[in-house]
Amino acid sequence: MRETSQLPAPGSGAFVFTAQEIRELDADLARRDLLELTMEHAGARVAEVIHARFPTGPVLALAGGGANGGDTFVAARHLHALGREVYVLAQGTRHELAGRMRRRLEGLCPIELLTEERLCAGLSKTRVVLDGLLGTGFVPPLREELTQWIRRINEAGKTVVSLDLPTGLPSDTAGDGSDAERVRADLTLALVGFKPGLLFSEVGEVQVLDLGVPPALLERHAHASCITPEEVRALLPRRVRGAHKGTAGRVYVLGGRPGYTGAPSLTAYGALRAGSGLVALYSRAELPRHPVESMAHRIEDWNALTALPRPDAVALGMGLGEDSVPVARRVLSWKVPVVLDADALQSELRGAGHDAVVWTPHPGEAARLLGIGTGDITRDPFAAARALQLAYGGTVVLKGGPSVIATPGALRVCLAGNPGMATGGSGDVLSGVIAALLGAGLSAPEAAIAGVYLHAAAGDRAYARLGYGLIASDIAHEVAPAWHVLHQASSEIL
Ligand SMILES: NC(=O)C1=CN([C@@H]2O[C@H](COP(=O)(O)OP(=O)(O)OC[C@H]3O[C@@H](n4cnc5c(N)ncnc54)[C@H](OP(=O)(O)O)[C@@H]3O)[C@@H](O)[C@H]2O)[C@H](O)CC1
Ligand SMILES: [K+]
Secondary structure: OOOHHHOOOHHHOOEEOOHHHHHHHHHHHHHOOOHHHHHHHHHHHHHHHHHHHOOOOOEEEEEOOOHHHHHHHHHHHHHHHOOOOEEEEEOOOOOHHHHHHHHHHOOOOOEEEOOHHHHHHHHHHOOEEEEEOOOOOOOOOOOHHHHHHHHHHHHHOOEEEEEOOOOOOOOOOOOOOOHHHOOOOOEEEEEOOEOHHHHHOOOOEEEEEOOOOOHHHHHHHOOEEEOOHHHHHHHOOOOOOOOOOOOOOEEEEEOOEOOEOHHHHHHHHHHHHOOOOEEEEEEOOOOOOOOOOOEEEEOOOHHHHHHOOOOOEEEEOOOOHHHHHHHHHHHHOOOOOEEEOHHHOOHHHOOOOOOOEEEOOOHHHHHHHHOOOHHHHHHOHHHHHHHHHHHHOOEEEEOOOOOEEEOOOOEEEOOOOOHHHOOOOHHHHHHHHHHHHHHOOOOHHHHHHHHHHHHHHHHHHHHHHHHHHOOHHHHHHHHHHHHHHHHHOOOOOO
């Protein structure tokens, strides 16, 4: 999880690409004779951002042998044109296009072969380091000399701007947590879109640079896309003038057991704050702290559910314990929209779901559902969310920093949210928010997308007020103003 301040604006609507998808995009660009232009744009934009953010002092540009190095030569040329003192240390350039970019730089500023000695000398004199050694072409493990250079760069304590990816960070998966073998960048300028590694690792600030690639090409090759406030605003249910509590969505919360009574109450708060007209809780325990606006029923036997009128949506599993699987089976047979959370996330339910189910595991629960280790989930949350969706159907919300959603047709990621939300009950609130949206008529993918975003936006509001001391009920209460602001805001403000 990262600091709020390090995340790009949630409105960026950016795409995410794996290394393979970048190769395919590049091949597409090359067929249209756009690749060289794209590299030129990349270098120019990188120089522009560096000059704006760090306007004084020499720049040490480190260029690898591939296209990441090619972008670096272009950036060096533009920085030189902006009047900056630039010193380039380059590996042997093997990439044809990068070689052309290198020739265009020759004679403008010094370019020397990268050696450890020159690197140390260059680092001692520079203000900013431009890290263009490895990008999406990096195939782990790192070669020895690179490990040494990375150590030198990290020890120098200079401002480091990484081009596309911090050198040594895998493009497609989270880094392994040890940053000894990757450049510690202050700022990464990601080209065209995020790479999964940037989303799921501790990498400092990330800014996505638009390179003027036609949007149709971006969409064709993208792995995933970021949820935008604009799309969420369009999804939010609108109440008609004659609305009453029965038309705004009737949600049942099924959860809790003796000793575990807080979780379903938080879900009820989440559902009410996300606009549910009526919320009823059913539990085998007394729920002493349920919202007074909800109806809490203690039941002796889950068979009592049979006699109830069908709700518009159900949230199920929070604190429910071992009753979860039989209760979930019964509720799934109703064919109403359901959020399955917490204790209801059990592999016995594989095959029992339907299209209107939203599964909301955190990495530990996801690992249990897939029968693999938690590390395998956090290493590649996109792959894990997709695997869960294929195995269990419906829509999957894999909670984390950031949360990932797998719908039947797409992978989505939510850039809003902050580490303060890593607090007990936060997920219970999310289940309520999603259930409210399902109850108001949104499809499972729509409710998951809008619910995750609203919950994260609420968490950001709570964080702004309370910092890391925020608790789950603060998130629930901030859902209402987060919704209200989104509902009222003009697209300029977003
Ligand atoms: N559409 C776009 O976004 C564009 C992105 N561009 C840039 O292109 C790079 C990717 O370029 P590519 O040439 O595919 O690869 P890299 O430059 O990242 O890396 C290739 C060099 O890396 C060396 N390498 C690979 N693995 C290792 C390792 N384990 N240890 C050390 N060195 C390694 C490799 O060496 P070889 O000896 O194996 O050849 C290469 O020298 C992307 O990140 C963007 O920056 C383009 O500008 C086009 C548009
Ligand atoms: K790099």
